[in-house]
Structures are given as C-alpha cells and as structure tokens.
Amino acid sequence: MKKITSLAPGRTCLFGDHQDYLGLPVIACAIDRNIKLTAEQNNTNTFVLNMIDIDEVRVINIDATFDKLEPRDYFASSLRVLRRYGCVPNVGYNITITGDIPINSGTSSSSALLMAWIRFLITAFGVDNEITPEFISKIGYESEVLEHGEPGGMMDHFSIGVGNIVYINTKDPFSYKIIGTELKGLITGVSGVPKETIGLLGEVKGNALIAIDIVKQNFPDFDLNTSEIEDLDQYRNCLPDRLIPYFDAALKNFHYTKEALKEFEKPVLDLKKIGELMNQHHEVLRDLLKITVPRIDDMINAALRAGAYGAKIVGSGGGGSIVVIADPKNEDSVIEAILKAGAQEAYGVSVDPGVRIIENIEI
Numbered sequence: 001m002k003k004i005t006s007l008a009p010g011r012t013c014l015f016g017d018h019q020d021y022l023g024l025p026v027i028a029c030a031i032d033r034n035i036k037l038t039a040e041q042n043n044t045n046t047f048v049l050n051m052i053d054i055d056e057v058r059v060i061n062i063d064a065t066f067d068k069l070e071p072r073d074y075f076a077s078s079l080r081v082l083r084r085y086g087c088v089p090n091v092g093y094n095i096t097i098t099g100d101i102p103i104n105s106g107t108s109s110s111s112a113l114l115m116a117w118i119r120f121l122i123t124a125f126g127v128d129n130e131i132t133p134e135f136i137s138k139i140g141y142e143s144e145v146l147e148h149g150e151p152g153g154m155m156d157h158f159s160i161g162v163g164n165i166v167y168i169n170t171k172d173p174f175s176y177k178i179i180g181t182e183l184k185g186l187i188t189g190v191s192g193v194p195k196e197t198i199g200l201l202g203e204v205k206g207n208a209l210i211a212i213d214i215v216k217q218n219f220p221d222f223d224l225n226t227s228e229i230e231d232l233d234q235y236r237n238c239l240p241d242r243l244i245p246y247f248d249a250a251l252k253n254f255h256y257t258k259e260a261l262k263e264f265e266k267p268v269l270d271l272k273k274i275g276e277l278m279n280q281h282h283e284v285l286r287d288l289l290k291i292t293v294p295r296i297d298d299m300i301n302a303a304l305r306a307g308a309y310g311a312k313i314v315g316s317g318g319g320g321s322i323v324v325i326a327d328p329k330n331e332d333s334v335i336e337a338i339l340k341a342g343a344q345e346a347y348g349v350s351v352d353p354g355v356r357i358i359e360n361i362e363i
Contacts, residue, residue, distance in 0.1 A: 005359035008116035009352035011159035020153025086128030106320025137161030163354020192344030193319030275309025282312035291317025306337035
C-alpha cells in the first residue's frame, strides 16, 4: 500500500498581469503558501477526496472518462488529459487536501490544487513522457484552460510547476527561464474581496484582442511582440476611444515587464528600481484596465506610505490580493500598515521551488 504526498505552492505575478493571453511575457514567482495533498492507497476503485478546508468530500471512480465536463471541474479535466499521456489509474486512494493559500484571492489556490493533484497522479500511475517541470506545467495548462475553454493563460501553471522566479515567454514558440531563486522583502496582502476571474478576464482580453486586430488591419506590419512604448501615438489614432486604454495597457505593461527583466538579470537586485517599475505597472492596471477596487487601492497606498518600494494588484482583478516589495528591515511596519488599511491578511512570503513530491512510501 502506497502513501504519496504532493505539495504545490501558490504564486504571485510580479509583472505582466493580463499579458499572457496576448502572447506577451510575464514575470511571476511561486510563493511559500501551499496546497498539500496526502494520498493513501485503498482497496476500492475510487478516489475519495476529503477537502478539509471547504468541508467537502468528493468520490471519483478511477475508470471515469468524463465525456462531458462540468464548469471548472479540474479534477475531471486533468484525469481526462492525463489519460492521453498514458496515465491510467488502476487503484483507488483516500486523499486528504489542506492548504494555507487564501481561496479566491488571486494567488492561485485553484491552480495549486490542480497541480498538486496532477503531480500525485503522475507519481502514482506514471506517464509515457519524461516527467519534467515543463511537462507538469503543460498538463496543468491543458487541464484548466484548454479543456474548459477558459480565457486565462499559462502563467499560473508554469509559475507553480517550474517554481522560483520565472520569466515566461508566452509567444509561440513558447519558452521560459528561471531568473531568480529568492526575493527579499516580498509581501502578500489579501483584501478579503473575492476576485472576479472569468467575467473580468474575458472582458479585458476580448477588448484587448479587438484593439490589436484593428491596429493590424490599419498597419499590416504591426507586431505586438516587437512593439515599443514609443509607438503608442502612431497606432492609437485608428482606434475608437473605448478601446484605446486596452491597447495602451498592452504596450505599457509589456514595456515595464521588459525593463523588469533587465533588473532581474543583474547580479545584484535593485529592490527600489524593481519597486518603481511595479508601481508604474500598477498604475496601468488601475487607471487603464480599471481592475482594482477601493480596498485594494487603500492597501497599496498604505504600503507605499509606510515606505514600501512598490506594490501592485495581482491577477485578474476585481478584488483578490496585492504584492509588495519593501526593504526587508521595514517589512513588519509595511505589513501593519496594510492590515490597518483593511486587509484580511498580510504576511511576508519567500520564493518557493515549485510543485513536488515530499513523500512516496510503502505503508
């Protein structure tokens, strides 16, 4: 009888929110808040999933093929995807799931759960492919986004699957590289306002794609991936007023991400410079894409007044969380200021090495 425990971290986006679905790069990192999945082999042909934090139990037959998927049923979609890669369950497990990633907060609790589940399934039943961080990340992306036709990108899965601080080039051909293993003075602030993922993400993505398509019709040689922030005036004149902010946001966020990459590639990190770029990135998300809410704004303003170098909203928006960079010596006072501004939680985080198996034994 086997016992397998997998651990998957949450993630925070440092640069590039609302960029990966446009084929533009992002800089994100796994953070040391985790989903832990502990599985013990049983004598049934079922997975018995005990999700303690939400007081829910689900039973899945190991032979289920899920010809029809329910919305956001990632347990089912990942089983369906993994079968295509030769991962075929042949024995049941009793599974306990716990975690300390705030739910619906913009730090990828659902993707972390999915990735912990995928990592367990691959360990328990194998696959036909070489098991690499990239392969596991790819399975996560296929299971969550492609199988369900959702509007998101691949940032969450590659941040969690690869771990560390990662630069993800989402343009075809896709590539990624680890650009750091630690970042001092990193803070997460949780607003307690549930984020609005699918609707808001779909609206922003749709408007951005329409704007880019109109520009391409008027400028056939336009290439978003080689565009520069100086090009804005040349292109925006062909756009209706309502779409200009979405196009501007794409080019400006792309610019700040490229500038941030230069900083992360330096031998010594300049936290002040990274913080300044983070502030500029947040201004785009707040003023052009308008994805913030008052409590998020209050938390960010409080962090900056308390001496933080930079702060921004994380993820799709409409609530959720913020990421902050501060002088490590000033971390406690920044956290206190964020909490006083109405945050549900605020705490320092460290960079995490990514999804992994921490136990695989015979019992």
